[in-house]
Every structure is written in structure tokens, then in C-alpha cells.
Amino acid sequence: MLLIQINSHIKIRSLLRIVLLGKRGAGKSSAGNTLLGKQPFYTAASSQRVTKDWSMSASTVDGHRISVVDTAGWTDLILMNDNTILEIAEWIDQSDPGPHVFLLVIPIGRFIKEETNTVHQILEVFGEEAHKYTMVLFTKGDDLEEMTIEDYLKDTHPDLKKIIEVCGGRYHVFNNRDKENKKQVSDLLEKIKLMAKRNEGRNYTKAMYQKTVDQIEVKWKRERIMNAARAEVEKEINDSAVGSNYETTRSKNTELKPSPDTKGTVSTKE
Ligand SMILES: Nc1nc2c(ncn2[C@@H]2O[C@H](COP(=O)(O)OP(=O)(O)OP(=O)(O)O)[C@@H](O)[C@H]2O)c(=O)[nH]1
Ligand SMILES: [Mg+2]
Structure with a gap:
């Protein structure tokens, strides 16, 4: 145990990996x-995604080596698919052997439902095990x-309070x-180091990510089966509705239009 702590202390001192x-x-x-x-990272006020790909940069801050992976902005339109999964795996690889901390960046301002969805999506993608490596950075x-x-x-x-709670109040x-x-940076590093120590120097790993990807894939598979079943039922309902409409129309037509052999009899009877 002591050895693990000493080792993790050395690890944290050697390089703190941040995503x-x-x-x-x-x-x-x-x-x-x-x-x-x-x-190192390009920033801009834009309604479009400015950072389109991940990039990494390192520096020594307060005597600590830190590496930072900047990632592409999440949008509500980024639906999870195979490409996103591979892209995220690359971010994690960049932080090899895995990040000590995910900083979940949220701007101060009005927190609306749309933000919640995005944050929940991010938290879901990395799985529950990521929560203890995550901190909200406003x-x-x-x-x-x-x-x-x-x-x-x-x-x-x-919802924002809940998100902070999920991130262990960090x-x-x-x-x-x-x-x-510079104090804002030193204070953040202290919080990260405290968190890393609580995690005994361990980091989020690709194996943890793989586990959540497997779960997501099972969920997708289940959703696909459910959607296919739903579509089948809807099709059957539509088909029978069209069928009965056809029947109704046909019978209406039959009532209104006299058949050629009864033609004339309807109006001339009286
Ligand atoms: N006033 C103020 N503006 C900020 C602050 N942080 C970022 N901004 C501005 O917010 C805008 C977006 O910042 P970015 O850092 O490019 O945001 P991003 O999350 O990397 O954006 P994408 O790469 O598109 O996802 C820029 O105009 C920044 O100058 C801050 O603390 N205060
Ligand atoms: Mg950016």
C-alpha cells in the first residue's frame, strides 16, 4: 500500500495528464x-466549432509537468456513432496511459436544458468510472x-447541482x-492533485472506456431492435388503416355511384 502511494506520488509529480x-x-x-x-490552442468567438480535432500541449506549471489535451467541442448534433467512439479513444490514447482528470468545461451563465443534455451525454460516454476523475471547470x-x-x-x-454532485462536488x-x-491556476492544480491522491495516483484507462463502449453498444443494439419492432408495428397499423380506408372509400363509392346496370333507376324511380 505504502509502495503504491509512493509510486503514485512519483507518477503525479512526473506528469499530470488533463483532458x-x-x-x-x-x-x-x-x-x-x-x-x-x-x-498553443486556437480560440475564437464563433458560433461554429472552432477546435475540430484534439491536440495536446505540455508545460511546467508551479514545478509540475502537465499535459493538456484540448478536444473538439461537443454539439447536440454529435450523435454517438462508431466514428465518435474511435475519436474519443484517440483522445484517451493521446493522454497515454490515460488522463488523471477530465475537466468538464461549463461557462458561467444561464444553464438551460440544452446544456444538461450535452453534459449528460459526455458523462454517459465515459461511464460511471470516469466520475471520480472528473471535475467541473467553470x-x-x-x-x-x-x-x-x-x-x-x-x-x-x-441539474447543474446534480452534475457537480456526480463529479464528487469538485x-x-x-x-x-x-x-x-496565476492563483486561479495554482488553486486548480492543487484541487487536481488532491483528487489524484484520493484516486491513489490511478488514472482513467482505455479499459474503462472499452467497458462503457461495450455497454453503449449493447444499449444501441437493444434500441435498434426496439426501433425495428416499433417500425414493424407502425407499418402494420398503417397498412390496416390504408386497407380499411380503402374498404370505406370503396363502400362509399359503391353507395354513391350507381353501377352501370342500375344507372338511371335511382333518379327515375319516383
Ligand atoms: N469573457 C470571457 N470570455 C471567455 C472566457 N473563456 C473563453 N472565453 C471566450 O469564449 C469564446 C470561446 O472560447 P474557446 O476557448 O474558443 O471555446 P472552445 O470551447 O474551445 O470552443 P470550440 O473549440 O469551438 O468547442 C472565445 O471568444 C473566448 O475568448 C472567459 O473566461 N471570459
Ligand atoms: Mg476549442
């Missing part, structure tokens, strides 16, 4: 730059103005516009 995740435009690349104290801390993050969280959307806030504020 940034979050919705498009959440401030992931900016947060990566703030963390590293340099600008960006746009300047928007808090006079408020503290604790004040902001007191009145926030219950969160931090960055103002990426304040490049002089």
Missing part, C-alpha cells in the same frame, strides 16, 4: 491556454462580477481573460 471536455464554445481551448500559461468567471461561485451555485439550476472557476491571475 478538457465540453460543449462547443464553452471555453475549453482558452482554459487550456490559461492552464499552460501559453497559447469559465467566464468574469461574468460573476461581484458574486462568488458559491453564490452562483446556490441559485443555479438543479469544481473550480477560471477567468480566462485575466492572464495575470
Whole structure:
């Protein structure tokens, strides 16, 4: 046990591997730059996804070697499919042998249902085992103005509170516009190191990811079977509706249109 702790201490001291995740435009690349104290990641105010692929950069911060993987912005349109699964596996590979921490980047502001869906999707993709390696990193801390993050969280959307709870109550806030504020970086590193120590220096692994992918694939398979069954039932209902409409129309036509051999008898009878 002691040996494991010493080893993990050495591991954490040698390189802290960080992966940034979050919705498009959440401030992931900016947060990566703030963390590293340099600008390896391109950032922009855009309604489109700015970062389209992952990239990695490393630096020494407060005497610690850290590597940061910046990832493409999650959008509601990114439906999980085989390509996304492979792309994520690559991000994890980049952080070989696996990240010590996922920073779930969420901008300060109005937290609406759409954000919740994205965050839930991210949490689902990495699976339950990832929760203990995840921390919420709020960006746009300047928007808090006079408020503290604790004040902001007191009145926030219950879904956001739940997300923080899922992440073991871990969160931090960055103002990426304040490049002089080195304390925000040191404080985050301290929180990450504390978390890494609690995890005994272990990191999220590709095997953990594989496990969740297998579960997702089973879920997809089940959904595909259910959808096919549903489509079959709908088709049967439609077919029988068309059939009965046809019958109704046919019988209406039969009532209204006199057959050629009865033609004339209908109107001339009286
Ligand atoms: N005011 C303020 N703006 C910020 C902050 N962090 C990021 N931004 C701005 O938010 C916009 C998006 O930031 P990015 O870092 O490019 O966001 P991203 O999550 O990497 O975006 P994608 O790569 O498209 O997913 C940019 O205009 C940033 O300048 C912050 O702390 N405060
Ligand atoms: Mg980006």
C-alpha cells in the first residue's frame, strides 16, 4: 500500500495528464491556454466549432509537468456513432496511459436544458468510472462580477447541482481573460492533485472506456431492435388503416355511384 502511494506520488509529480471536455464554445481551448500559461490552442468567438480535432500541449506549471489535451467541442448534433467512439479513444490514447482528470468545461451563465443534455451525454460516454476523475471547470468567471461561485451555485439550476454532485462536488472557476491571475491556476492544480491522491495516483484507462463502449453498444443494439419492432408495428397499423380506408372509400363509392346496370333507376324511380 505504502509502495503504491509512493509510486503514485512519483507518477503525479512526473506528469499530470488533463483532458478538457465540453460543449462547443464553452471555453475549453482558452482554459487550456490559461492552464499552460501559453497559447498553443486556437480560440475564437464563433458560433461554429472552432477546435475540430484534439491536440495536446505540455508545460511546467508551479514545478509540475502537465499535459493538456484540448478536444473538439461537443454539439447536440454529435450523435454517438462508431466514428465518435474511435475519436474519443484517440483522445484517451493521446493522454497515454490515460488522463488523471477530465475537466468538464461549463461557462458561467444561464444553464438551460440544452446544456444538461450535452453534459449528460459526455458523462454517459465515459461511464460511471470516469466520475471520480472528473471535475467541473467553470469559465467566464468574469461574468460573476461581484458574486462568488458559491453564490452562483446556490441559485443555479438543479441539474447543474446534480452534475457537480456526480463529479464528487469538485469544481473550480477560471477567468480566462485575466492572464495575470496565476492563483486561479495554482488553486486548480492543487484541487487536481488532491483528487489524484484520493484516486491513489490511478488514472482513467482505455479499459474503462472499452467497458462503457461495450455497454453503449449493447444499449444501441437493444434500441435498434426496439426501433425495428416499433417500425414493424407502425407499418402494420398503417397498412390496416390504408386497407380499411380503402374498404370505406370503396363502400362509399359503391353507395354513391350507381353501377352501370342500375344507372338511371335511382333518379327515375319516383
Ligand atoms: N469573457 C470571457 N470570455 C471567455 C472566457 N473563456 C473563453 N472565453 C471566450 O469564449 C469564446 C470561446 O472560447 P474557446 O476557448 O474558443 O471555446 P472552445 O470551447 O474551445 O470552443 P470550440 O473549440 O469551438 O468547442 C472565445 O471568444 C473566448 O475568448 C472567459 O473566461 N471570459
Ligand atoms: Mg476549442
